[in-house]
Amino acid sequence: KPALTKIGAQMSNLTGVRAIMKDIVETLRASAGQELYNLSAGNPLILPEVEQLWRDCTADLLASEEYGEVVCRYGSSQGYAPLINAIAKDFNQRYGLNITDRNVLITAGSQSLYFYAANAFGGYTVDGDLKQIVLPLSPDYTGYGGVCLFPEALVAYKPTLDIDAPAHRFKYRPDFTQLSITEQTGCVIFSRPCNPTGNVLTNDEVHKIAALAAPYNVPVLIDSAYAPPFPALNFTEMTPVFGENILHCMSLSKAGLPGERIGVVIGDEQQIQVLESFQTNVGIHSSRYGQAIAARAIESGALANIAEAVIRPFYQKKFDVLESTLDAAMPKDLPWFLHRGEGAIFAWLWLQDLPMTDWEFYQELKKVGVIAVPGSTFFPGLQEEWEHKHQCLRISLTGSDQEIETGMLRLAKVAEQVYQRA
Ligand code: PLP
Numbered sequence: 001k002p003a004l005t006k007i008g009a010q011m012s013n014l015t016g017v018r019a020i021m022k023d024i025v026e027t028l029r030a031s032a033g034q035e036l037y038n039l040s041a042g043n044p045l046i047l048p049e050v051e052q053l054w055r056d057c058t059a060d061l062l063a064s065e066e067y068g069e070v071v072c073r074y075g076s077s078q079g080y081a082p083l084i085n086a087i088a089k090d091f092n093q094r095y096g097l098n099i100t101d102r103n104v105l106i107t108a109g110s111q112s113l114y115f116y117a118a119n120a121f122g123g124y125t126v127d128g129d130l131k132q133i134v135l136p137l138s139p140d141y142t143g144y145g146g147v148c149l150f151p152e153a154l155v156a157y158k159p160t161l162d163i164d165a166p167a168h169r170f171k172y173r174p175d176f177t178q179l180s181i182t183e184q185t186g187c188v189i190f191s192r193p194c195n196p197t198g199n200v201l202t203n204d205e206v207h208k209i210a211a212l213a214a215p216y217n218v219p220v221l222i223d224s225a226y227a228p229p230f231p232a233l234n235f236t237e238m239t240p241v242f243g244e245n246i247l248h249c250m251s252l253s254k255a256g257l258p259g260e261r262i263g264v265v266i267g268d269e270q271q272i273q274v275l276e277s278f279q280t281n282v283g284i285h286s287s288r289y290g291q292a293i294a295a296r297a298i299e300s301g302a303l304a305n306i307a308e309a310v311i312r313p314f315y316q317k318k319f320d321v322l323e324s325t326l327d328a329a330m331p332k333d334l335p336w337f338l339h340r341g342e343g344a345i346f347a348w349l350w351l352q353d354l355p356m357t358d359w360e361f362y363q364e365l366k367k368v369g370v371i372a373v374p375g376s377t378f379f380p381g382l383q384e385e386w387e388h389k390h391q392c393l394r395i396s397l398t399g400s401d402q403e404i405e406t407g408m409l410r411l412a413k414v415a416e417q418v419y420q421r422a
Contacts (some may be wrong), residue, residue, distance in 0.1 A: 016142030016377045024371055031369075032317045037407040040371045041398045042195070043258070044345060049310045052255035057293035058372055060117050070292045077280040078272075080291035081105025085311065086299040087264060094229060094304075097242060102269045105276050105336060108286040110225055110263030111143055111249035114189065115340055116278035117247070118147040122154070122186035131186030136209055137174045137201070138382040139348075140394070141223065142193045145380030153186065156381030163337060170337040170350060174200050174209065181212040181248040188213055191223035193234055193343025196378045196394040198319075200234060211236045219271050225251040226344040228296075232307035234343040235316045252294055254345065255303060255311065260290025269411055315345050318397035318404060322347050325405050329412035335420055347395045348375070350388070351415060355422030364418060368410045372396070 014022065017414045024040050041407055057352050060139065061067060070080070078084065082106045091097050100315075107113040123405060124135035130153055138156035148154050159172035181188060188209060201209075206222065213220050220243075226233035227240055231254040247267035251262065263286070267276060279285065297303035319341040330336050334350035354361060358374035364374060375392025382389070399407065 010151065015146035016380065020377055022371055025368045026373065027366055030246045035369055037399065037406050037410070039371045039396045039399050039404065041396045043398065044254050044256070044305070045398050046266070047256070047310055049306055052305055053297055054293060055258055059294040060296055061292050066075070066292065069287045070196055075285055075288050077285045078276050079104070079286065080288055080295060082294035083291045084300070087266070090229070090298055090304070091266060094232050095240065096240065099266060100119070101264055103272060105272045105279070106286050106291055107263035107265065107279055108283050109253065109261035110223065110249055112282065113249055113275065114144060114188045114221070115147045116275045117187055117189070117219070117284070119149050120274050120278050121219055121293045122148055123150040127357070130184070132184055133235060133381070133415060134181060134185050134188045135381050136179050136190055137172055137189060139375065139378035140380070141195050142380060144189055153379035156379065158187060158382065158384070160388060168327070168337055169340055171341045172197060174201065174205055176208065179212070181216065181218060183216050185213065185216060185218045186221045190221060191220040191225060191339065192238070195226065195273070195344050196346050196373075197339045197348040197376070198341045198346055199339060199343045200236055200238050203239065203241055210241070210243050210246055216220070218245060219247050219267070220245055221247045221249050221386040226242060226254055226301070228372045229304040230307040231255040231344060232304070232312045232316055234340040235312070235319065238343070242266070244268060255307060260287050262286055262290050262294055306352060315397050318399070318401070321401050321404050322395065322397065322408055325408040326412065329409050331416050332383050334415060336415065345397045347397065349393045349395060351391050351393070352390045355418060358392060360391065361418065364414050365411060368414060370407045370410050372411070
């Protein structure tokens with residue numbers, strides 16, 4: 001084994017959900033013969049209409065004179081100009097903005113964008129001060145856990161819980177009595193809609209967070225990987241929020257292009273330049289082929305249309321199946337609470353006073369052939385002990401209707417048994 005630096009050791013650790021995926025892959029491998037209901041995947045499904053869109057855009061690119069220029073040459077780190085222009089034009093029209101090409105950066109997937117931001121704005125300053133990366137509402141995207149070269153910079157805040165006990169539903173809200181954004185804050189990040197919970201922070205909540213950060217010129221990264229206009233995986237009304245210190249971050253992954261690694265950030269020109277230079281050093285630029293087909297799909301409006309007409313209803317229906325199955329099958333007297341399904345491709349289940357850990361519950365589910373992700377991996381940056389962290393489960397909406405239904409029926413039975421045994 002090579003000797004590793006502190007950063008080397010840290011970066012070679014599997015973090016968050018990737019660590020559990022290893023266990024899941026091994027379970028799937030060992031399951032030969034047994035039917036498994038795998039509701040753990042974060043990988044979006046291939047929807048035929050979406051695949052066709054990308055095929056058509058590819059055919060158009062292949063037939064154009066642009067082809068050689070796109071794939072046979074390096075380009076600018078800021079991104080492929082036709083894609084940048086298409087996004088600026090689309091957002092100006094759609095949201096009444098006034099952005100130019102200087103306000104847009106294309107990154108190699110949005111994951112790398114969070115890596116650039118976390119380390120450009122978070123970590124130690126030249127004076128040795130630690131600038132924090134603040135996650136205002138925990139749980140949130142597990143991928144934020146691995147992006148900081150200085151993990152001590154990551155700080156997450158416990159939410160408050162809005163509980164509708166008779167309906168067995170709940171919703172997280174930012175706890176503004178605790179949330180602290182000061183001159184020690186480097187940047188703020190949250191996903192909206194949220195992976196893993198499907199939560200959508202309200203416009204008021206977003207404005208409030210942005211207003212707390214504004215006096216310190218702290219960038220607020222709004223991870224819009226599931227937001228409108230594409231992939232438009234919001235099941236509740238929501239409008240993106242823009243503002244001087246807001247970096248509006250998007251991804252084409254849930255709009256059918258995860259393999260091409262395309263992230264987009266819209267924001268203040270100076271902040272964009274910082275991130276662009278970071279990207280030059282890390283990987284020069286994102287795939288130009290992916291950018292060129294994305295430019296076509298956005299310019300024509302086809303991507304936003306297909307997101308609304310195909311992608312959103314597809315996953316919304318999955319959530320309906322999950323919700324109605326749980327409502328029918330879960331014992332009424334158990335303290336189970338499903339997070340309001342406001343978007344994304346997951347459901348989030350809280351089993352209050354669960355008489356075992358989420359990891360043990362995950363093992364119990366495996367015994368009946370159901371795989372979901374234990375919730376404790378989705379609290380990056382939240383150091384304090386909180387029993388709630390070990391009482392949740394993320395259930396993917398990427399299964400078939402039948403898989404989701406059977407999976408939830410079995411889960412209800414397992415839940416009944418483990419509470420009874422206690
Ligand atoms: N942000 C959120 C909330 C996600 O769920 C994901 C992927 O699952 C990402 C960011 C990273 O996506 P990508 O790097 O493919 O753009």
